[in-house]
Amino acid sequence: RALSALRFPPARQARCPADDHGLRPAAGYARHLAPLQAGRSAMMLLAVGCSHRTAPVELREKVAFDQAGVVRALDDLTARYGCEAVVLSTCNRVELYLARPNAQAAPDRELIGEFLAESHQLSADQLAPHLYEHRHADAVRHLFRVAASLDSMIVGEGQIAGQVKRAYELAQERGTAGPLLHALFQHAHFVAKRIRSETGIALGHASVSSAAVDYVRQVFDRFDDKTILVIGAGKMGELTLKHLRHLQPRCIWVVNRNPDKAREVAAGCDGKAVPWEHLDDVLAASDIVLSTTGSSEPIMTLERYQALLPRRTGGPLVILD
Numbered sequence: 001r002a003l004s005a006l007r008f009p010p011a012r013q014a015r016c017p018a019d020d021h022g023l024r025p026a027a028g029y030a031r032h033l034a035p036l037q038a039g040r041s042a043m044m045l046l047a048v049g050c051s052h053r054t055a056p057v058e059l060r061e062k063v064a065f066d067q068a069g070v071v072r073a074l075d076d077l078t079a080r081y082g083c084e085a086v087v088l089s090t091c092n093r094v095e096l097y098l099a100r101p102n103a104q105a106a107p108d109r110e111l112i113g114e115f116l117a118e119s120h121q122l123s124a125d126q127l128a129p130h131l132y133e134h135r136h137a138d139a140v141r142h143l144f145r146v147a148a149s150l151d152s153m154i155v156g157e158g159q160i161a162g163q164v165k166r167a168y169e170l171a172q173e174r175g176t177a178g179p180l181l182h183a184l185f186q187h188a189h190f191v192a193k194r195i196r197s198e199t200g201i202a203l204g205h206a207s208v209s210s211a212a213v214d215y216v217r218q219v220f221d222r223f224d225d226k227t228i229l230v231i232g233a234g235k236m237g238e239l240t241l242k243h244l245r246h247l248q249p250r251c252i253w254v255v256n257r258n259p260d261k262a263r264e265v266a267a268g269c270d271g272k273a274v275p276w277e278h279l280d281d282v283l284a285a286s287d288i289v290l291s292t293t294g295s296s297e298p299i300m301t302l303e304r305y306q307a308l309l310p311r312r313t314g315g316p317l318v319i320l321d
Contacts, residue, residue, distance in 0.1 A: 043099070043100075043101055043102075043136075043180070044083070044098070044099060044100045044101075044102070044106040044135075044136075045097075045098075045099045045135065045136050045139045045140070045180065045184070046097070046098045046099070046106065046107065046108070046112075046133065046134070046135055046139060047095055047096070047097050047098075047133070047134040047135075047139040047142055047143065048095070048096050048098075048109050048112040048113065048116075048131060048132070048133050048134075049088070049093060049094050049095030049096060049131065049132065050063065050093065050094060050095075050127075050130045050131050050132065051092055051093035051094075051095070051132075051151070052092040052093065052153050053151075054130045054131070054132055055130035059126075059127070059130060060091070060092065060093070060094065062120055062122060063094045063116055063119075063120050063122070063127065064089050064090075064091070064094055065087060065089040065094065065119075067170070069089075069119070070087045070089060070167075070170060071170070071174060072119075073085075073087050073096070073115075073119060074086075074087055074170070074171055074174045074176040075174065075176070076115070076119075077096065077098065077115070077176070078176045080115070081098065081100075081106075081107045081111075082100060083098045083099060083100040083106070083107070084098065084099040084100065084171075084176060084177055084178040084179075084180055084181045085097065085098055085171060085176045085177075085181075086167055086168055086171040086176070086177055086181055086185065087167060087170075087171070088146075088163065088164060088167040089167070090159075090160070090163050092152070092153055093146070094116070095146070096112055096115075096116070097139070097143065097181060097184070097185075098112070099178070099180035099181050099184070100180075101180070108133070109131055109132075109133035110128070112131075113127055113128050113131050116131075139184075140184060143164075143184060143185070143188045144187075144188055144191045144192075146160060146164065146188075147160065147161055147164045147188040147189065147191065147192040148161070148191060148192045148195040148196070148201070149161065149192075149201065150195075150201075154211055155201065156201040156202055156203075158196075158202065159239075161189070161192045161193075161196070164185070164188060164189070164192070165185075165189060168181070168185040168189075209239040209240035209242070209243055210243055212240050212243075212320045213240065213243040213244060213246075213247070215318070216244070216247070216288060216318055216320075217247075219316055219318050220287070220316075220318075223247040223248055223249045223250075224248060224249070224250055225250050226247075226249045226250055226287040226288060227249065227250055227251050227252075227253065227285060227286045227287050227288070228241075228244055228249045228251070228252045228253070228271075228286065228287070228288045228289075228290065229252075229253045229254075229255065229282050229283060229286035229288070229289045229290070230252065230253065230254045230255070230265060230269075230271070230290045230292075231255050231256075231279070231289065231290070231291040231292070231293055231299070232255075232256060232291060232292040232293030232294065232295075238265075238268075238292075240290055240292075240320060241265075241269055241290060244288070244290065245269055245270075249288070251271070251272065252266070252269050252270065252271030252272070253266075253271060253272055253273075253274045253282045253286070254266040254269070254271050254272065254273050254274065255273075255274050255275075255276055255278070255279050255282060256273075256276065257276050259273065259275070259276075262274070262276075279299075279300075280304070280308055283300070283305075283308060284308045284311040284312055285311075285312075285313075286317065287315065287316075287317060287318070288317075288318045288320070289317065289318070289319045289320065290320045291319065291320065291321045292321075
């Protein structure tokens with residue numbers, strides 16, 4: 001039984017019995033799962049992926065999907081393998097969840113690894129050593145741990161639950177999440193909420209952004225004379241900037257290739273939008289740099305940065321990329 005320690009509240013009466021993995025189908029899907037009650041072992045539930053635990057950031061960047069890529073992958077997975085599919089792609093993990101009532105001729109890690117490699121024009125041999133596979137109850141347990149942030153780089157961070165939810169919702173929109181994955185992801189959401197509300201996992205600083213600010217505090221003992229430069233406008237950057245503002249820096253500059261986006265971010269943090277072509281100037285005068293661009297290529301090379309060093313006035317420079 002997957003995660004047998006997590007017991008459902010006795011006050012809630014289940015609408016249909018749980019299976020031998022501890023899952024109850026979502027309302028309206030019981031009739032679809034009825035044929036599986038007699039032959040549970042024939043069901044396939046598979047999770048294949050890589051994460052910060054198994055793959056370096058350089059490889060994770062190469063296998064990550066943008067939203068359009070997720071949509072293509074969902075459609076391709078269901079068309080090729082005749083299975084339900086959800087694709088979870090974040091900066092720290094890429095995972096494919098597949099399910100089908102019949103396990104005969106089901107895909108495995110090798111086949112899904114080839115699919116991932118093909119999708120990103122990589123060598124399957126290059127990717128294979130970094131992939132893991134979880135089946136059946138182990139796949140349930142793994143998703144529960146992921147959604148609850150127990151498998152996160154920083155345990156207790158709050159972003160992953162929303163990322164799992166959005167991955168599931170996108171699969172719903174594409175029609176690739178059927179009764180099996182509906183049940184799995186709905187219960188994963190329930191488990192994540194219980195763990196967050198009934199344990200102390202969310203206490204203290206529990207996010208990459210708050211950890212970054214803790215590091216900045218170790219470098220500087222005061223911030224009223226410090227300048228923060230924000231490059232880009234990523235979601236993680238917004239969260240980190242929210243924490244940095246509490247330090248009350250002297251000023252905040254925002255640089256973005258899109259001037260309107262720069263002004264929008266600057267307005268939200270009482271900062272000043274700076275034209276993209278002045279990046280070198282403001283970088284030379286900054287104390288803390290927060291870079292969260294979506295660029296696939298470096299925007300600041302080592303050679304370019306070294307050329308700026310003579311223009312700096314001294315003191316440490318903290319770069320949060």
